[in-house]
Amino acid sequence: MTQIDTTCAGLLIRLLRDRYGVDTLFGIPGVHTIELYRGLAESGLRHLTPRHEQGAGFMADGYARASGKPGVCLIITGPGMTNIATAMGQALADSIPMLVISSVNRRDTLGLGQGRLHELPGQQQLMAGVARFSHTLLDPATLPEVLDRAFAVFNGARPGPVHIEIPIDLLPAPVRAVAPRPAPALYRAAPDPRGLAQAAAWLREAQRPLLLLGGGCVEAPEAARALVTRLDAPAATTINAKGLLGRDHPLDLGANTALPAVRALAREADVILAVGTELGETDYDVVFDDGFRLDGRLIRIDIDPEQLVRNQRLALGLVADAGRSLELLLEHFPAPLNRGGAERVRAARQELALATDPAFAPYVPLFDTLRELLPEAILVGDSTATVYAGNHLVSQPEPRRYFNASTGYGTLGYGLPAALGAALAKPELPVVALVGDGGIMFTLSELATAVEAGIPVVILLWHNQGYEEIRRYMDHYGVSRVGVDIWAPDFQQLASGFGCRATRVDNPEALARALATRPLDGPLLVEIDAAGWSRAMAG
Structure with missing residues (x-):
């Protein structure tokens, strides 16, 4: 097909719905985004109108955390973007997938400082600070590629907000029809087999192992529960990982790593496996005294290689998807070990006396x-x-x-x-x-x-x-x-x-x-x- 049959704005809505399975949009219509709403009532997509763009971002964040799917926002130029920036900052810090589609002033006025409505000098550069990336669309024909890139971040890398801004003169611009096709199939990185074997060997030899499981593990609760059980190891689950091991699991220390009883277990651990967690302050040091210390061999698994070397001294790092790594690591432990993990957790809980x-x-x-x-x-x-x-x-x-x-x-x-x-x-x-x-x-x-x-x-x-x-x-x-x-x-x-x-x-x-x-x-x-x-x- 080569005919002109839609606009840039119409193509955006169609791609979100048909290629990426988006069913809900959060946004406040404005004079710069009217074209995004043309035909939206007939699209089958649900649109929710918050009362503030910060609310739109927080709603998209909550939608994403509960569903596992990216939350999508339609936001106006300038003040809409500065309003949603706080919500994007929260999503960025917690690795939450969020797609923010915004307008921006006409291409021929960008950077001229003419006092145009909603004009924000360097909008793209400003939003890049609270996004995995921020992109200005200059050719409607590249929209499918840019969206593919955004969803590649959501599905194949460390997720977070992505910002795509479209000049208001491009929103109604005619575009050629795009042949229907599904979104690219992406499989996240698996851990290096040699590194995984080394990690398994250290965990098998450990006398006092400890697991630290973060929000990156939430897609693989069955593997996480099975691995913790087979290793017979105490496991701390962060705030964003609550429920990963199920309710009241006998090896779950919960999000209590800032409290003395759990910190003692951490210091005593000879091998620590940290999966999908930043080891950051708001999970491990909410008393803000820098008192969470790991003296044993630290094994970390994270989709982000830079994260592997932050906050604690690393012994072995695996750049890989947390869930897939848990599944493959489980294969190294076909039979459960017995190292008194449940007893250690029980003693810690008694000392915590929450x-x-x-x-x-x-x-x-x-x-x-x-x-x-x-x-x-x-x-x-x-x-x-x-x-x-x-x-x-x-x-x-x-x-x-x-x-x-x-x-x-x-x-x-x-x-x-x-x-x-x-x-x-x-x-x-x-x-x-x-x-x-x-x-x-x-x-x-x-x-x-x-x-x-x-x-x-x-x-x-x-x-x-x-x-x-x-x-x-x-x-x-x-x-x-x-x-x-x-x-x-x-x-x-x-x-x-x-x-x-x-x-x-x-x-x-x-x-x-x-x-x-x-x-x-x-x-x-x-x-x-x-x-x-x-x-x-x-x-």
Whole structure:
């Protein structure tokens, strides 16, 4: 076929839908992106309109984490891009696949500084800092190749956001029809057999092995569970890897590597296998004292070769896909070993005593109630007190059911919109947003999105009258409190104004009643009075 039958914008939508299986788009229409919306109503694609481009990015992030598929955003020139940059930064830090399609000013005006609408000097260069790559489309004929490149990053390399900007004069430009064909089949890199054999030999000889499993492993939970069991080795699973080993696995130390009992196991380990994890601060050193130390032989497996030599001293590195590596490594251990791993984990858990630790004990009934009433729920969190506790306390039955913004970039405002994205990706599962009275104000407007789209998320709002985490830091370092004891609105009235059902609770029994009667046709905001909850727990 050689006839001209579509526009650049139309070809983009068609390729996303037909070649890459995209079914959902997040975006706010603007004068520069009108052409992207021509025919969209008839395309069969679902379009969700957030109330802020940052919300669009967070929704795409939550959609991607819950589904494993890239979240896709349509964003306007200039302010739309600076608004979504924070969400892209979070996705970049956590290796989350996100495709951001934006407009940019006409080709003949780029770089001239003429004061055009939405003009941003160097938009592509700015967005490159929060993307795996940023590309300016200059010829519509190259669009299929550029999209292939983006999805190659998502499916074959370390994922993250990709930005493609299209000048507004190219969006309506006619293009020749592209013959239908499937997306390229990509198989991720397998580990070098010699290196894998060496790693297996070290693990077989080890007396006190330890596994550190990160979010890169979430595509291979069966292999991860089998390998941990056959090695009889304690395993720490990061926040983004929660559920990888299933719920309450006897060898799972959880995301507790910043606590003394697990750090002791790490120091004592003679061989450590770290797979698909950055070994970064927000997973291994959340007390920020640089106290997580590995003295044994460190074996690392990562799709990113640079990551292999960051943060800890490496003995053996394998550049490979985490999941495929776990499957192949498993073949080296046809029979289970016996090295007392479960006993070591049991002793560490007893020493941790999380349920009675004053830092976590008040939150135990909250997560017990969630587990009893909504055992299959996806928990999506902001940076807030319930999340900080949940990172240590929560155990999930499957991966992709617990994630939050306390890792990596550590932004606020993530929890609500990301929960909406997760609910769209997995409508068969309950979704709970864990937010605080401070963080929710960053993206509170997305309550309107939830109501409009009828998304049945439960929003657990921990109300502790301000920025509690920063208050504690100020108090600890002898800094007089400024800017942390902030005024809060009446969230019950606010929710009502949005058309969102809401209730206020201060004890586990009231929370259980709210969860048991949650609506299935829209959101529910459950405001938890933190002071009242603490009194109920103390009494």
